[in-house]
Amino acid sequence: MTEALDLLTTTSLWAAILRIATPLIFGVIGALLCERAGVLNLGIEGIMTMGAMTGWLTVYLGAGLWTGLAVAALSGAAIGLLHAMLTVPLGLSQHVSGLGITLFASSLAYYLYRLIVEVGELPPTIEPFQPIDLPFLSDLPVIGPVLFAQSAPTYLALALVAVTAWVLARTPLGLAVRMTGENPHAVEAQGLDPIRIRIGAVVVGSGLMAMGGAFLTMAAFNSFFPEMVQGRGWICIALVVFASWRPGKALLGALLFAFFDSYQLRLQTVVENVPYQLFLMAPYALSILALILVSRRAEVPTALMMPYRRGER
């Protein structure tokens, strides 16, 4: 038992948190953006898979890491545009369309991967993003490895949270997005086009989700293989609810989640006679628990999942 507690004092546990959290941060901010505009994007799992594949593939074919990340974002945005067209102007069920997008995007990612990359013994690898060595800061005890020895996309994710929070709270654009999620009729009555705003939010949000997926193949690991997203997308959807649709709380949720994930990984090594599957279940069970705790008092965007058609009330 003391071993389990001792784990909490190891630096590697804390240093892993930001790394584990990064794909979730991208994903949860992307999902939050879509939902704040009123569109549930269950395509997230497939979009992350697509981003993981395209980002990796771009680098594998010889481009730079940042180009790869940008290609991943674009591929996610393209899939997001498909979801947006189906759910916003056509007003189709966001649930069913989202699931369809997930099935489509992940199978398309596997298909294209198989088409371009020959099947071998082991999946081919790329040289991934490396932790940035910051002078002085990285050498600080404990805080150094925990905060200042991360790879560049992690810092990008953190910056993204701040930017999203600012845009939503302080800019006219953010107000328009929030209002679209609350009452698209009010947006139309003020002369803005809620349909365009929703499409825009879904496209940008989906791009971010794909960057989260790309982090998996371009920083956390160095290769692409099927099923690698492993429900991270769904967990992001749960985290958005947990965060009450607020970027700051979403970051907190992602970090908390990453902490538990990091802890259970290490716990597996010290606790004996407990099947490893029980540890692996923990993150999913924890997400459900979080939903139970907050759902009753969550401030759901009023028009979330309500299709908007001009001239229909």
Add this chain to the structure above:
Amino acid sequence: MRLERREEVPLTLAATAPVVAIAAALALAAGLIAAAGVSPFYAYGEMMRGAFGSRLAVTEMLTRATPLILTGLAAAVAFRGRLWNIGAEGQFYLGALMTAWVGHSLSLAPVPGIALLCLVGMAAGAALLAGPAYLRLRFGVDEVVTTLLLNFIVILFVGLMIEGPLKDPLAFGWPQSVPVDDAYRLPDLVARSRLHIGLLLAVVAAALVWLVMSRTVFGMEARAAGLNASAAAFAGVSLPRTLLGVAVLSGALAGLAGAIEVMGVTAGVTTTMSPGFGYAGIVVAMLAALHPIGVVGAAIFVATIFVGADAMSRATGVPSFIADVIVALSLLTMLVALLFTSYRLRR
């Protein structure tokens, strides 16, 4: 341009929607096949041959369609009642696991034994979906996320059981559960094939679900609650009870799919026994426009693609993931086709 609601949905339009949707999906996927350097016509020809070209092909396709009919029914029932059950995959696995477990040590005559094992699978699936339904009623937790996350939990649980207490000692270390007793293996429908009477059970289930949903008080109340919850509540329909009823029925159908797959095909349970039957069931249900009888046809289509694509892949080298792409595309095109059966485009 805007969408305008049609006053009446012409029957011919409703009937052609899936045909148009499937044609569109195949046309879109043709581009991907061409990208692999293979003629789409040739590839689709191989696919048809792979699914219908021989007695074996047909029986394999129908064997694959059997669980799809049941998971398709599970999704159709749930979606009609506005319960977003995305957890058929988990319910399938739990139904399969419980069936293998009970069926391994059961000592009953074959017929009552098989009937009991069907009930065991159904109970497992129903119980698994009742949880998220309860969470929605009690805490307002969205069942989409909970049923999705439960899929991961259940598959890990299956892994835990088949590497632990339910491990098959005769499987040479391969992670597989103990098998159901031979007495409870479903009889073959066609000699020298894997096709078993589960197909008939699934078709009967479709007919029964159709009768329940269209002819009974429960079915009518569930439909009312799905179409307009506040009007149903005003008319005295108990929304919580109806939702739980829908959840039990839907979960039971997915659990039954697992039970029948174990008794009919695999005997034991592995964590890879389902190539996504639960998720594909959603596509099946949508292609059938949530109609229980249509589910049978839609399941045969999806099975054709899956089984045909494997054969096509072997013959042409096109990655067999193309099957998943076609199936996912047909879901999306069907959604659009369904929209245009009830709306028309106007300037």
Add this chain to the structure above:
Amino acid sequence: MSPVLELRGITKRFGALVANDGVSLSLAEGEILALLGENGAGKTTLMNILFGHYAADAGDVRVFGRALPPGRPRAAIEAGVGMVHQHFALAANLSVLDNIMLGTERLTRVRSARRAAVGKLKDLSERFGLPVDPDRKVSALSVGERQRVEILKALYRDAKILILDEPTAVLARPEAERLFATLRGMTHGGLSIIFISHKLHEVMAASDRVVVLRAGRLVAERRTADTTPEELAEVMVGRKVERPVRRPHPVGAPALIAEGVRIGAGPQPQLDGVSFTVHEGEILGVVGVSGNGQATLGALLSGLAVPDEGRLELAGAEVGRLGPRGMLRAGVGRVPEDRHAEGAIGEMAVWENAILERLRSTAFQRWGVVRRAVGRRHAEALIDRFDIRGATPNTRSRLLSGGNMQKLVLGRVLATNPSFLLANQPTRGLDEGAVAAVHASLLAARSAGAAILLISEELEEAVALSDRIQAIVKGRMSPPVATEQVDAQRLGLMMAGVWDGVPDAA
């Protein structure tokens, strides 16, 4: 002087329905124009075309002599048109300032100029006498305050022409009078105003000129000073429709008794110690401005809400906790407030809607199996008896007109010969012919001995049908008054919450 606004030959079709048919009208600077018409006459459609929510099939809109591009609200706003929607276009979870500022700044700005906006808003508030707190959430505002925010939204964008869609639908008489006084003041500042209404008295009191729409066509245009309510009523309805008249009728024993019913907690419960008695063969009218507890009262009497305190008795038996089906079995018939949201399920057949309430009774099911043939015959009988037009048992309900759908909802209830009937806004949104039919059905049920509670926001209707009247204000109910002993003035005061010294007719 050239008009500030001109509509020329506006035509708009929805499928087979012609909502506007070649409508032309103009508005002069500083004028208040009333757009009068029955429900469904095409008033709202016309204003939505003017504001750009819809594009017209034919015709054009000119503001200050320039044609507006069709279907673009932004162009209308920039041209100086502001619209106050009947269903307020506000986001309840956001602040007043957010709601007003939306769309007023370039979307590429990196920071909203909120302080300047607050200043401008304060100015406008003072200038036009429309006080609001910019930082409050809209959800915390009363209906009157929300309407103020809607008007300020238009003024904030420098509207020169203000369109108000049924602005008094949610206001009590004194509030409505205050609103019209404010509007009149605005016209002195150069604003021109169009308001939509179907209430003759306010059109007569508040407008300079009246335009009457009927079935999508402009049928009359009068200077308000040159016309009478009688003339307007006739052109509005187009034909002489006689509403049935209530005749004196002996009242029986008390049927439904509510005593001290409270629903909801805190200092402002939805129903606050409400008491009333409805006798056999009597109609008790409950009048009030929308949103004062009528919805909860309706839910209580429908079996959807349970009293936290107090008793509800029918023929001496407690019925407050029976639920909808139990209420039905006890002899309660219910007509819901909103027939689309609660009364009927549009995607289901007429016969299914006809029996849905009584689905579990053995008349319509056996062993859990629906008796479809019996259900269809029952629907057939309802269609004949209540003259439901355009329906067969298999017709999908949403294809029925509002009036025929209401006949179905009312008919399925009356077919059970209820001892108590709740009629919640039974004629809302209906045209005059359908109103007369519904009134006749209610009066016939009264003659047959049913006890009826009528919840209505139309004073005229309540007075015409009710034997006694109680007002509902903020979840509390006034003592009952005999209809013959009060005038409209008195009722107006009661609806504003003043009921000291009214003659008690308990």
